[in-house]
Amino acid sequence: xxxxxxxxxxxxxxxxxxxxxxxxxxxxxxxxxxxxxxxxxxxxxxxxxxxxxxxxxxxxxxxxxxxxxxxxxxxxxxxxxxxxxxxxxxxxxxxxxxxxxxxxxxxxxxxxxxxxxxxxxxxxxxxxxxxxxxxxxxxxxxxxxxxxxxxxxxxxxxxxxxxxxxxxxxxxxxxxxxxxxxxxxxxxxxxxxxxxxxxxxxxxxxxxxxxxxxxxxxxxxxxxxxxxxxxxxxxxxxxxxxxxxxxxxxxxxxxxxxxxxxxxxxxxxxxxxxxxxxxxxxxxxxxxxxxxxxxxxxxxxxxxxxxxxxxxxxxxxxxxxxxxxxxxxxxxxxxxxxxxxxxxxxxxxxxxxxxxxxxxxxxxxxxxxxxxxxxxxxxxxxxxxxxxxxxxxxxxxxxxxxxxxxxxxxxxxxxxxxxxxxxxxxxxxxxxxxxxxxxxxxxxxxx
Amino acid sequence: xxxxxxxxxxxxxxxxxxxxxxxxxxxxxxxxxxxxxxxxxxxxxxxxxxxxxxxxxxxxxxxxxxxxxxxxxxxxxxxxxxxxxxxxxxxxxxxxxxxxxxxxxxxxxxxxxxxxxxxxxxxxxxxxxxxxxxxxxxxxxxxxxxxxxxxxxxxxxxxxxxxxxxxxxxxxxxxxxxxxxxxxxxxxxxxxxxxxxxxxxxxxxxxxxxxxxxxxxxxxxxxxxxxxxxxxxxxxxxxxxxxxxxxxxxxxxxxxxxxxxxxxxxxxxxxxxxxxxxxxxxxxxxxxxxxxxxxxxxxxxxxxxxxxxxxxxxxxxxxxxxxxxxxxxxxxxxxxxxxxxxxxxxxxxxxxxxxxxxxxxxxxxxxxxxxxxxxxxxxxxxxxxxxxxxxxxxxxxxxxxxxxxxxxxxxxxxxxxxxxxxxxxxxxxxxxxxxxxxxxxxxxxxxxxxxxxxxxxxxxxxxxxxxxxxxxxxxxxxxxxxxxxxxxxxxxxxxxxx
Ligand SMILES: Cc1cc2nc3c(=O)[nH]c(=O)nc-3n(C[C@H](O)[C@H](O)[C@H](O)COP(=O)(O)OP(=O)(O)OC[C@H]3O[C@@H](n4cnc5c(N)ncnc54)[C@H](O)[C@@H]3O)c2cc1C
Numbered sequence: 001x002x003x004x005x006x007x008x009x010x011x012x013x014x015x016x017x018x019x020x021x022x023x024x025x026x027x028x029x030x031x032x033x034x035x036x037x038x039x040x041x042x043x044x045x046x047x048x049x050x051x052x053x054x055x056x057x058x059x060x061x062x063x064x065x066x067x068x069x070x071x072x073x074x075x076x077x078x079x080x081x082x083x084x085x086x087x088x089x090x091x092x093x094x095x096x097x098x099x100x101x102x103x104x105x106x107x108x109x110x111x112x113x114x115x116x117x118x119x120x121x122x123x124x125x126x127x128x129x130x131x132x133x134x135x136x137x138x139x140x141x142x143x144x145x146x147x148x149x150x151x152x153x154x155x156x157x158x159x160x161x162x163x164x165x166x167x168x169x170x171x172x173x174x175x176x177x178x179x180x181x182x183x184x185x186x187x188x189x190x191x192x193x194x195x196x197x198x199x200x201x202x203x204x205x206x207x208x209x210x211x212x213x214x215x216x217x218x219x220x221x222x223x224x225x226x227x228x229x230x231x232x233x234x235x236x237x238x239x240x241x242x243x244x245x246x247x248x249x250x251x252x253x254x255x256x257x258x259x260x261x262x263x264x265x266x267x268x269x270x271x272x273x274x275x276x277x278x279x280x281x282x283x284x285x286x287x288x289x290x291x292x293x294x295x296x297x298x299x300x301x302x303x304x305x306x307x308x309x310x311x312x313x314x315x316x317x318x319x320x321x322x323x324x325x326x327x328x329x330x331x332x333x334x335x336x337x338x339x340x341x342x343x344x345x346x347x348x349x350x351x352x353x354x355x356x357x358x359x360x361x362x363x364x365x366x367x368x369x370x371x372x373x374x375x376x377x378x379x380x381x382x383x384x385x386x387x388x389x390x391x392x393x394x395x396x397x398x399x400x401x402x403x404x405x406x407x408x409x410x411x412x413x414x415x416x417x418x419x420x421x422x423x424x425x426x427x428x429x430x431x432x433x434x435x436x437x438x439x440x441x442x443x444x445x446x447x
Numbered sequence: 448x449x450x451x452x453x454x455x456x457x458x459x460x461x462x463x464x465x466x467x468x469x470x471x472x473x474x475x476x477x478x479x480x481x482x483x484x485x486x487x488x489x490x491x492x493x494x495x496x497x498x499x500x501x502x503x504x505x506x507x508x509x510x511x512x513x514x515x516x517x518x519x520x521x522x523x524x525x526x527x528x529x530x531x532x533x534x535x536x537x538x539x540x541x542x543x544x545x546x547x548x549x550x551x552x553x554x555x556x557x558x559x560x561x562x563x564x565x566x567x568x569x570x571x572x573x574x575x576x577x578x579x580x581x582x583x584x585x586x587x588x589x590x591x592x593x594x595x596x597x598x599x600x601x602x603x604x605x606x607x608x609x610x611x612x613x614x615x616x617x618x619x620x621x622x623x624x625x626x627x628x629x630x631x632x633x634x635x636x637x638x639x640x641x642x643x644x645x646x647x648x649x650x651x652x653x654x655x656x657x658x659x660x661x662x663x664x665x666x667x668x669x670x671x672x673x674x675x676x677x678x679x680x681x682x683x684x685x686x687x688x689x690x691x692x693x694x695x696x697x698x699x700x701x702x703x704x705x706x707x708x709x710x711x712x713x714x715x716x717x718x719x720x721x722x723x724x725x726x727x728x729x730x731x732x733x734x735x736x737x738x739x740x741x742x743x744x745x746x747x748x749x750x751x752x753x754x755x756x757x758x759x760x761x762x763x764x765x766x767x768x769x770x771x772x773x774x775x776x777x778x779x780x781x782x783x784x785x786x787x788x789x790x791x792x793x794x795x796x797x798x799x800x801x802x803x804x805x806x807x808x809x810x811x812x813x814x815x816x817x818x819x820x821x822x823x824x825x826x827x828x829x830x831x832x833x834x835x836x837x838x839x840x841x842x843x844x845x846x847x848x849x850x851x852x853x854x855x856x857x858x859x860x861x862x863x864x865x866x867x868x869x870x871x872x873x874x875x876x877x878x879x880x881x882x883x884x885x886x887x888x889x890x891x892x893x894x895x896x897x898x899x900x901x902x903x904x905x906x907x908x909x910x911x912x913x914x915x916x917x918x919x920x921x922x923x924x925x926x927x928x929x930x931x932x933x934x935x936x937x938x939x940x941x942x943x944x945x
Contacts (some may be wrong), residue, residue, distance in 0.1 A: 106702060176556065178899075180891075183870045184805055187871075187872040189891075191659070191660055192623065192655055193899060196651060196653075201650075219705065242567070243564065246679065270750050274746075277744050280744070322565075322566040322644055415650070418649050419643075422650065431901035432898075
């Protein structure tokens with residue numbers, strides 16, 4: 001950590017002037033009430049149009065002792081603990097170009113502020129896609145899904161973002177512009193910093209550009225719905241399918257308190273291939289009821305963030321366990337929720353990653369329930385992290401607002417335990433951001 | 448490569464390991480676990496890259512994480528550098544010892560600790576041989592996907608350190624895709640867990656950084672792997688073309704058609720000749736041989752293989768053979784896997800390179816390599832992972848002919864420069880190690896390398912763990928995170944940081 005004393009903290013109009021001089025007049029505006037993060041308001045919003053400008057802004061902020069909150073589409077800005085300080089919001093939407101889609105090499109270079117939907121539309125022109133299904137793709141940006149590591153059910157067959165990102169430009173708080181990885185899918189030259197920045201919630205540097213490997217769009221898709229009997233039946237079916245020689249692109253169990261669970265399988269392939277796969281699954285699953293479903297069911301995860309009814313408070317969390325423990329989690333959730341008279345819903349995926357929503361009349365019981373769930377899950381080697389409703393400023397667009405169970409009075413640590421490597425993580429943070437310019441206090445263990 | 452192996456010069460004033468420290472090592476390791484006699488140490492003086500050799504002060508043969516931890520603690524206390532070593536098959540000098548340091552061999556830690564088929568996880572010690580993982584789970588219909596050609600001898604710990612690839616990583620991904628958790632002894636002797644058995648544990652993905660860090664961030668002592676269920680149907684075919692350009696065009700067409708092979712490999716005439724001499728896979732004598740494997744659900748694979756065959760034919764394949772039995776498939780791959788070692792049949796010496804290019808640049812680089820080869824008067828055999836643009840040019844030479852070795856090294860370096868010029872990489876799977884560390888500054892700018900070294904400073908501020916590899920110059924970790932660092936774009940190429 002630096003021992004130098006920070007220069008006097010600039011603020012107000014004087015600060016605005018300095019920022020405009022660095023990044024241009026139209027790249028700076030005063031922060032509005034809607035720009036607050038976790039209840040902490042920022043002073044200025046800056047929107048650089050090049051990584052050079054981002055670098056000058058970051059270096060300036062670090063030298064002036066200002067804290068910076070990177071922001072993409074804002075859809076998951078409320079993820080992470082509230083920042084200890086927030087002076088500048090660094091918005092990446094000014095960096096939104098698709099730099100290069102070398103479709104024959106199946107890679108794409110894209111700036112951080114490009115939305116996922118826009119990227120997918122461009123890739124689809126060559127019948128390709130980035131094989132991820134993140135939340136709110138019309139709003140979510142490349143930088144945002146990378147920093148929050150948000151992918152969906154496709155992860156089962158295509159891996160997570162860590163497996164798809166092959167190159168990255170990261171601007172560090174001291175103004176260093178660092179590239180790592182590259183444009184080729186196979187590359188072991190140097191440390192894998194794209195993985196380090198993925199899921200780091202913008203606490204090490206600001207992602208300005210990413211290079212991904214992309215995949216062909218499937219010739220066709222088909223969604224099947226299975227109706228296993230009860231949680232034990234569901235668990236057995238999931239494991240049977242995971243451990244079979246039948247490739248499922250996606251797999252998710254949808255559970256709701258007091259209702260029969262359903263299991264959805266997403267298949268990909270040619271018409272002949274899909275028909276054959278469906279037939280095989282039907283035969284093997286006999287006599288379990290099997291029907292066709294629409295692709296709409298894959299929105300079930302996103303629907304967990306819909307606003308609760310009047311007088312009810314909702315909260316959502318992500319969990320990760322071994323696939324064989326998924327239904328144990330559901331059973332525990334059901335038990336704990338009943339004790340607290342809470343309702344719950346869950347979307348549990350074949351990778352062992354799942355999403356829970358609880359609803360209660362008292363905000364405290366929803367938060368308490370997550371605390372109990374976390375204890376249970378962590379003792380089995382898994383994790384539970386909170387995934388709040390989008391901030392009010394963007395909520396209207398995405399989910400029409402809603403009452404969140406989380407608040408300053410009802411706080412719960414966002415991340416839970418980070419294990420015995422936490423001191424090492426803190427050491428990495430010190431190397432990249434010794435002044436704690438970026439997202440101070442928002443990450444695990446107060447990083 | 449021609450560059451000075453810097454650790455040779457850097458360690459001419461080697462402090463060495465004192466008799467007191469040796470005694471302490473002996474008390475940790477026991478008589479059986481410590482080698483100090485020059486005749487014993489000689490086995491460890493190089494890895495698969497045999498033109499770099501350094502004698503270590505001692506070698507410890509670890510049998511447990513506790514021993515590794517005790518030895519590393521001692522090294523930390525005494526500031527003795529150490530180098531982890533698996534089977535020593537690395538091709539970039541990663542396991543090359545440091546003259547004033549010790550080697551920590553992990554081959555005795557070779558137990559498979561847990562097999563959890565339900566969750567497709569296997570936990571191993573680092574010295575487990577890659578192929579032994581698959582052998583252990585094959586009967587249950589699973590396999591461990593990363594399959595380097597050296598898989599019958601190399602260790603999982605070495606694979607983790609190099610992020611090794613294999614024939615099937617086109618579809619299944621590299622080692623990093625298949626490692627979910629690690630127990631690591633950090634360079635100060637602390638034991639930590641990176642990743643876990645479930646995905647996405649909270650915090651930085653230090654697991655992702657450790658894999659591929661070539662032994663510079665600590666020693667992996669326990670590794671949790673993800674295994675894969677065998678597909679319902681596997682089809683392997685070989686297609687003979689007149690040259691690598693035709694075969695390359697077929698590869699592009701297969702990709703463009705949205706087909707997604709599990710493996711797609713290519714060999715040129717010289718490589719085929721050598722491989723045939725060694726293992727008689729019965730390859731057709733041709734200018735460009737393409738090997739393609741498709742796997743998945745049966746109906747899907749059948750339809751796709753037809754399409755691959757049609758595309759090969761329309762791009763000039765004059766013979767196509769499909770493996771009809773598992774034995775035939777094994778034979779097809781055997782010829783490919785034996786390619787490196789087979790060079791010994793047609794040349795006394797050779798250099799293996801590992802460049803990567805965007806796949807579409809394949810035809811042009813093949814022409815350029817041919818020109819370079821003519822100019823240098825040296826033969827170059829080509830074997831490559833065509834699906835992902837990973838080239839293994841094999842530069843053939845005779846060390847007994849004065850000047851040939853140097854010419855071969857120049858040619859090999861030139862090929863890597865071509866890869867960089869085409870937007871590729873100097874290494875796709877063999878690692879930077881000792882061999883290519885000076886090429887790193889050609890591929891990355893100084894701020895890029897400096898940023899990577901921040902990670903090393905967090906893990907190993909004293910530079911004890913395989914200290915001389917990967918980076919052309921170590922970063923002093925006392926240096927400030929660069930509060931007043933000049934803007935990199937202003938300084939790029941102008942000022943040196945060190
Ligand atoms: C004939 C032949 C064919 C090959 N084919 C391929 C191929 O197809 N694909 C491919 O990717 N590679 C290939 N290789 C290269 C080599 O086999 C791989 O790099 C392999 O992963 C090295 O494993 P090893 O056990 O021999 O490691 P070593 O050579 O002993 O060590 C390699 C590196 O790993 C470090 N290390 C070893 N164990 C640990 C540990 N437990 N913790 C931390 N660091 C450790 C060492 O310090 C060193 O830096 C081939 C090599 C040969 C000789």
